[in-house]
Amino acid sequence: MAVLETEIKITPEIAAEHGLTPGEYARVQKILGRDPNITELGIFSVMWSEHCSYKSSKVHLKRLPTRGAQVLQGPGENAGVVDIGDGWCAVFKIESHNHPSFVEPFQGAATGVGGILRDIFTMGARPIAVLDSLRFGPITENAGATHEEVLRNRRILDGVIRGIGSYGNCFGVPTVGGEVQFEPCYSNNPLVNALALGIAKKDQLFFASARGTGNPVIYVGAKTGRDGIHGASLLASAEFTEESQQKRPNVQVGDPFLEKLLLEACLEAMRTGAVVAIQDMGAAGLTCSTCEMASRGSTGIEIDLARVPQRETGMTPYEIMLSESQERMLLVAERGREREVLDVFKKWELDAVEIGCVTEGGLLRILDHGRLVAEIPAHPLAEEGPVYERPLAPPAARRDAPMAQFLAEGANLTENFRKLLAAPAIASKHWIIEQYDHMVRTNTLVNPEAGDAAVIRVKETNRALALSVDGNGRWCQIDPRAGAMHAVAEAARNVACSGARPIAATNCLNFGSPEKPEVMWQFSQAIDGIGEACNALGTPITGGNVSFYNETLGRSIFPTPTIGVLGLLDDASSALGLAFRSPGDAIVLLEGCPPWSAVNLLQCEFSSSEYARTLLGISAGSVPAVDLAAEKRLIDCLVALAAEKSLHSAHDLSDGGLAVTLAESSFAAHGLSADVSLEGAAPAEYALFGERGACAVVTCPPAALARVLAIAAQYGVNARAIGSVTQGDFRIQYNGQLVVAARLESLREPWATSLERALGLKQGVQ
């Protein structure tokens, strides 16, 4: 082999600056049989970064269930694929873009959306929906953050929302839902997790496996610049310090217009039949796409960087290989038919250049003007990176925080309810949703405000897909295993409330530093919880990503796995929303678990509720018990009820408890309200605001009530008519006492306006 020129003598210190440990560096030397040059060192450092190599998480991720009758492609490709019938499949995945979104909120969030969209259309699927799971520090005073932090959190939120909107709206994919939560632990480390869903014909999927020696390797899309160099290694795979703002040059800049052209051109090029393989250039750009495609195809790839379209002059091989410029793809075409592919990109006025070819022998060879600048065996680089079984240790027992004391009789629960409805976590997200185009492509049957899950029809069939993304850092911090199970259960329950059968899941695992045994313990516990819940609910994990190092100045975020669950409706017209529909309808409480009135009062569970936090300033206690069998019963029951069109609405019980569930179904209905009567042994606050799994509130015409109760009984679900939909005041009686009574508008107003008021942004034309 020709000796590679090295301008810089690589030392262990330089390797360390690239984030490689002495052991990892030794492994590099062993694979190469020599010292790497600076370009090769850069290539190894990004491929073996935590972000790209999953070196700390791999041993745990293996425990997740990834197989199922409908799973066509599990983790390992650009996105997961599930069969949805009629020859169609759904392609979906969730990914994080946390650190970039803190450093530069607008571009960080925008390119997060751009990256996940490319993962979808790389597979040959047209993106049809995006959802986002967001976490910010408090945006209101007195919520555990300093005044300065509050102001910064608002700016971050504003930038992230604008970034997501700007990218998705221009690209032409509807942003149909998601969730937003606020905790002090996210003040210096917001979470931006973007989930994208696409559809493709089952026999027209594309994979990222370079095959066919001699086939041309074609670079398409945006020109390569110096942006985003070391995004994956230095930004995503290290914790934040006070100097993190200086990492702004590591954040990529997005161009949704170019991505839209790339989408159309790629799908059109794929239809020519001349595309053998394709992969997007996301994290680690050209490095990752070349070595992964070669590794998957058991081939090699040779490219010449001189042919790579560049938008800056004087870029070094190191910079070109590590650039994370957005909106670029690498594809392998069939030799002799490359013209057909190139013509399509010409039509869309995009750069498309043959930069090399597929080779035998498994080597990744990088030339610059014909001069060899890097030569690395592709498979060891892509697949044989370090794998760590990092030490685990449960955190030291937390000091007992004070438990919530239930209020004495006669407390004004209506007033407390109003305050709860105005809590940022509970309040209407209308202000955010309106900034996203959630209708483009005209498939949105149930929009983000109208249902527990977004429902997107598949025009080519009679079917529809439902999607929900959920996470609960508050509970995962207390008990990561139970919290993670609740996250899976809630996402699946939400999907079932829309009438869809949950069929698959994707996960985004946001945690602190894997080098801390407590964090790895949280991670391991969460994986166990997700695995158990996905097994029980029949939703295998088909992909996702792991985001470690979510900490600043040594403080970790709450462990925050966010779970996206995909559901399938065989009949799109049976999709359900959460809004009450007709006055006089019966309101029925469905409980997969034993009726709450029979449950022993669990003060410690109540202490971990949103009510305890908002009204009592307490965030402690234990996570409500998870009963996966009960969740499954409830899900099956909801799907059966929706399929036979017995229901007018369905809404699960989650943050804020039963009272919030009833209020949200009222607010969505314009002029309809709830009048319910409950009985039980627990204090009224628990009955109204306690949070538990496996519960939902449904409505049906009075004539259908008997049928609904009978079906529930068939599924082993407790069902009780607790009241009716009215046009009057919102009323809840408990044990014969009127505990909440208010004009609906007086409850709706604080809920509807809280977010804008908190942001100090209430302005503009209404």
Add this chain to the structure above:
Amino acid sequence: MKFGVVVFPGSNCDHDTHHALGTVLKQPVEFIWHQSQQVNGFDAIILPGGFSYGDYLRTGAIARFSPVMRAVEKFARGGGLVLGVCNGFQMLLEAGLLPGAVLRNHGLRFICRHVHIRVENTETPFTCAATPGQILKIPIAHSDGSYFCDEATLADLERNGQIIFRYTTSDGRPDGRDDAAGNPNGAIANIAGISNREGNVAGLMPHPERAVEAALGSADGQVIFRSMIETLVRQVGVSA
């Protein structure tokens, strides 16, 4: 009868418009590539919504120089029906086929929601199937949708009946008292859509193609397309 939907780089409501006309309303419809030099064989042209050329520089400002726009201008000057929706409306303004301009929304943010618009003139090829004063529920999705023109132009528009849609509320009264309350973007005189003086070219910010199926929240947008179809059917030489 054949509708043409122009595809610019960055158009993203082209498929939706094709679906509305072809699948829902069962009309012959084809895409027209922006590089096309002519629009022969089409009876009506629709410039769809989206972000043509990324809306860089200014919305619609680059698209108007596309080769197809010369053909569309010729088609329009010859009396052909041209409808611009959202970004398409912005192109017609930039091309001078319609008077005025659009500004950033008053709130300076993108807005996507259903709004209500009142049909102000039913004597146009785009509204003849509507009843006078009919209120349509149709979504908007834009950040630059605040229609603006000078006083003289506004007076002209009023005098010639060129203001064909005004924002209003769901129960907006014909006298216009409720219109400002329903105006989402600060458009002058609550204008949501206008036509040229001849009446054969029209543009509006709301998206009628998103409102042709009740399952998606409203089918009120159908009346605009049905008006165009009725007009074409009436015209000599075009059969349904």
